[in-house]
Amino acid sequence: MRGAVAVLVLLFCLSGTWAQQESGEVRENDTTETTQPDNWAELRALRDMMVEPRVEFHKNTVEELKRENVSQAAELSTMGEGLNARKGKVEELKRENAKLWTRLARVEAKNQDQDAELFKLEARLSSIEQEVDELKRENTDRPKVAFSAALGRPVGPFNTVVTLVYNNVITNIGNAYSPVTGAFTAPVRGVYYIRFTGMDNRISKRVGVSMKKNGKYHIMWAGQKNLADYQYVSNAVILELEERDVINMELDAGFRLYDDHDKHSIFSVFLLFPM
The missing domain is CATH 1.20.58 (Methane Monooxygenase Hydroxylase; Chain G, domain 1)
Incomplete structure (x- = not known):
């Protein structure tokens, strides 16, 4: 150039x-x-x-x-055509993404509801566990008193009233019953369930048992005249006893109780709850 x-x-x-x-x-x-x-x-x-x-x-x-x-x-x-195609794909992906976000929001809301319900259940479980622990402590601290004893032999009749001694001890949790004296001594103030059963196998003879508190307060009596062999009498009572109160069973004059290895005549007491 x-x-x-x-x-x-x-x-x-x-x-x-x-x-x-x-x-x-x-x-x-x-x-x-x-x-x-x-x-x-x-x-x-x-x-x-x-x-x-x-x-x-x-x-x-x-x-x-x-x-x-x-x-x-x-x-x-x-x-330009490729760009338009990509734009269409981007818009489709945006729509799909929006759907996914909506689903995610629903799942998160559901999870929040489940978390709230789980929190309530955990709080309830914690409360129940505390109650169970409290009951365990109460049960651990609560005195355990329960006994049953049978006469183990025929007793009576006598000319006077006698205190029955049930020397065939079946259960004596708390050692509140004495198989020597036949007396139950309340170890704590509380409500007790007391039951007895008496039997005699003599026909046309009287069978009966009475309950005394502290040796002088009459609690109850159960008895009858036998009309056949193996005639039974029984009774039960719930008593509020103070600590050191004594319960014993007595056989009235002229009455008789029969017992053997089958344990027909039994005296039982157990603590319902302390007070």
């Missing part, structure tokens, strides 16, 4: 020089016939030789640019 420009400049300068020489010669000799070649025609030919290739080059360049532009436009169109 720079070479072509230099040639044009040179030709322009030469054309100017030739024009001056031609103009001078004409003035010196107006009648002399011009014998110089037509320099302007040569310059125009040279100019055309330089310009036409450049025009052709520009045309080719323009065509090439047009083809590149068309190709780029096609690529942009393809990219």
Whole structure:
């Protein structure tokens, strides 16, 4: 390109020089016939030789640019379609994501409800455990009193009232019953359940038993006349006893009780609850 420009400049300068020489010669000799070649025609030919290739080059360049532009436009169109497809996919993913967030919110709400219910259950369980521990402590601290004893032999009849001694001890938790004296002594103040059973196997004979508190207070009596073999009498009572109160069973004068290894005549007491 720079070479072509230099040639044009040179030709322009030469054309100017030739024009001056031609103009001078004409003035010196107006009648002399011009014998110089037509320099302007040569310059125009040279100019055309330089310009036409450049025009052709520009045309080719323009065509090439047009083809590149068309190709780029096609690529942009393809990219635009791909972009639109991606946008559609993104929108679909957004919708799916919104659905997932909704489901997650529901699950979290459900979990919160379950956590609240679990908290209530744990609080209730803790309360129950405390109550159980309290009951265990009460049960541990609570005195344990229970006994049962049988006569183990026939007793009576006697001419006077006698205290019955049940010396065949079956159970004696707390050692509140004495198999020597036949007396039950309350170890603590509380409510007690007291029961006895008496039997006689003599026909037409009287059988009966009475209960005394502290040796003088009559609590109850049970008895009857036998009409057949193995006639039983029994009774029970719930008493509020103070600590050291004594309960014993007595056989009235003329009465008889029968017992053997089968334990027909029994005296039993157990503590319901202390007070």
